Amino acid sequence: MMDFPLLSVLILLPIIGGGLLLLCKQNHVLARQLALVLSVTTMLLSVLLYIGFDVTSHQMQFVERLSWIATFNIEYYLGIDGFSMPLMILTTISTVLVVIAGWQVIQDRAAQYMAAFLIMEGLMLGVFAALDAILFYLFFEAMLIPLFLVIGIWGGPNRVYATIKFFLYTFFGSVFLLIALLYLQFQAGSFSILDFHDVSLTLTQQIWIFLAFLIAFAVKIPMWPVHTWLPDAHVEAPTGGSVILAAITLKIGGYGLLRFALPITPDASMTLDWLVIGLSLIAIVYIGFVALAQSDLKKLIAYSSIAHMGFVTLGLFIVFRIVANDAITLGVGNGEVLAIEGAMVQMISHGFIAAAMFLSVGVLYDRMHTREISAYGGVGNSMPKFTALAVFFAMANAGLPGTSGFVGEFMVILAAFQANFWYAFLAATTLILGAAYTLWMVKRVFFGEIANDEVAKLQDINSREMLLLASLAVIVLVIGIWPDPLLNVMHASVDNLLLQITQSKL
């Protein structure tokens, strides 16, 4: 292992850099340049994680461990495995995109805007790297502050309502997490998440802890019926805020389930898997229909995000059904691995695709200042380059084979067949529903006759926007065609997780 504290540097560099940006005050140009340098440096450093990562091990890597609050045995304990590493790289890439996306658009208090996103980046990296429960909670909560301000200061007309709703919803969820963590510490004698994995708990204890985890993370993901903050937050947030919300904060919910709920309370997860599977299927099918009915571009993508995140939770929890089926048929399927890896791929892929979709909406919004689908029509005539890319992302969102959107969904659906035919059947309806709401949106916005004069006057994307969208298109395509580099890093961790969740703690 390296002695260089790479994880700490990754976390602290953007946070301290963001603090320095606040000093730039009125010098917007300098602030932007500095933000770009910092975010790109962080991204390059995060690539070192990938290079130095040992794919054969499920052990935590790049570990840093220092005593922090000795009285409570709380440590500054960082480390990553195959689940957190891809999410960290997703975070650093998204932040670079956000900085570039806000380059010209944000003229009001640009230094603070950039600072907020950089600080948020550091905190989100901290969430993924923390192995001490209180440290995790600290990053998990602290992240809300910059996001709250970003939506509240740079958001749309109804931003105050949206941002307070967002804050209170997620804060409400997370306080139960805090109680659960304190209770686990009481049982395990330490705040290390890895020690939590080994602590033995009765089924009743597990069920209560599991429910606390579920509330906390279901709000973040968000799962039906606690999803209502997301469309509001997305619609009001500036483009950068939407990108971070969709690409990363939602993933923290999925990651939380992987890191906490499944390994710490496996028996409760098994007992209550019907609950999560049910909610996931509702999210996939019902929210798919809801998305169909939207007239606001951002709302449509927000609902489609909820539906896509349904696949993540579905993948994580059908594992228990597959394990049970294997036990009956004595078969040794690979459905378990497919399900969890599918969920992970879906998270990463959705991170990129949703970011691309929100950036595309941002491109349109910057020119027309409206998100109503009905205000558009025939954009393809005036913005051909943009239309090509946007339609590609729409296809990826609908799960077109060859794009990353297909890989995760396909893996989860395949796994679902090994669990129960009807799960797979319902999940597969997303291929139809997703195509329906996405393509219908594409038809109404991009194709057809030019709807009005304003659309006719639209300028095609400039090189900055081109760079943003094209790089995302490349990533989506690469993961879609060749997902192995992504899958390889998580094999060992997935096997280890399966070992943990199939061993009863009772």
Place this chain on the structure above:
Amino acid sequence: MAFEVPNMLFALPEMLMLAMCCIVLLVVAFTGNRQINLVHALSQLSLLITFLTVFWMMGEGGLTFSETYIKDPLSDILKLAICLVNMLVLSYSYSYLQARKLLQGEFYVLALFATLGMLVMVSAHHFLTLYLGLELMSLCLYAMVAMQRDSFAATEAGMKYFILGALASGMLLYGMSIIYGVTGELGIQAIAVALDTEELNQTVLSLGIVFLVIGIGFKFGAVPFHMWLPDVYQGAPTAITLFVASAPKIAAFALLIRILTEGMGDMLSVWRDMLIMLAVLSIILGNLLAIAQSNLKRMLAYSTISHVGFLLLGVLAGTQAGYAAALFYTLVYALMTLGSFGMILLLSREGFEAEEIEDFKGLGQRHPWHALMMLLLMFSMAGIPPLAGFYAKLGVIKSVVDVNLLAVAIVAVVMSVIGAYYYLRVVKVMFFDTATDKPHIAATTSMQYLLSGNVLAVLLLGLFPGSLFALCSRIFS
């Protein structure tokens, strides 16, 4: 019984404080308000001298004056905190009082005598000394609240404070007399020994404890004995509110610890249920009522009530870790209160009290730095990491979870979500609304630096709370 010469050294800080009080009193008597800057400097000096004396004498300790007085690590740390907090209070108040023609000798004399009362309370180990300190402090505070004679709100607040405070003192005294009746003792240690060794009438003892808890509840402002608190906070001039809200709570913490845990530790099962009621009601009512307020001082008053509830959580856990967490909470609370009322003082100027939440409108544009400081304070009070307020809450909730009072812990955290709403509203007003007022700060630069240092301490304690936690838990081990 041989006459024992008491160890006077243990009370040296109080003696010095008393001497300085008298000097300041004389200076004021001879110069009137002409040399007010000298009086200010002398007052600060007396607090500094006391602070340094306590600091210099830290370590060795014990009982003295026939076991009526104690010097232990707890009294040391609380005295240091009281002196430090009051030094800051005096600095923050200067411009505010000057602009309102309240910068008079009386203020300093009363403040110093109140401080003396607090110091005595902190070191008292006997019901009589406790009561002596408490009354010395309280009487000064009543007078201070009513100092702005021509203000209707201030005189009303002073009256209310006096009547309810006197009632509370009466309750406390009644409780003490009942305990004396049962145990035949007034010394804290003697009572603890009596409870431990003798067969006593539990019913009467419990009755006594009820009155003691009511008295303590009044002094803290815990629900249902909170009625005076919002009116006093709102009615008194902000500088006085700052004084009433910060250091006296530290002294009240000493009162609570000395009586309930050191004296009545054996009766934990009796007073725990009472404290649970007080704590849960305070947390619920304080947070709910704070939502409805449009006056920032009144909102902070209700938020204080909820903070008191949280503080009590640590004590009712009845463990060493719980007391340590409550101590941590008290210190952090004092720091946050100093900051938030200090911010009101900072923004108010002649003819303008920045005490409505609306007055903070657009502060993010007018004074970005001060707005950032206020933001940190609000998030700290709401208990969001990485600020000191989070660890304060974490400590007390952890101690409650550790004794398996999960329901209490859940009520506390759920209510803290509701609490977050009104703190967020202040942030919203500062950052999301556009300014209607022009940038204007009347406060001195030194006050601005002190206040920023104060808030940064909240942030720093949030990043590195380890040493203060360690200190607090060493005191109770």
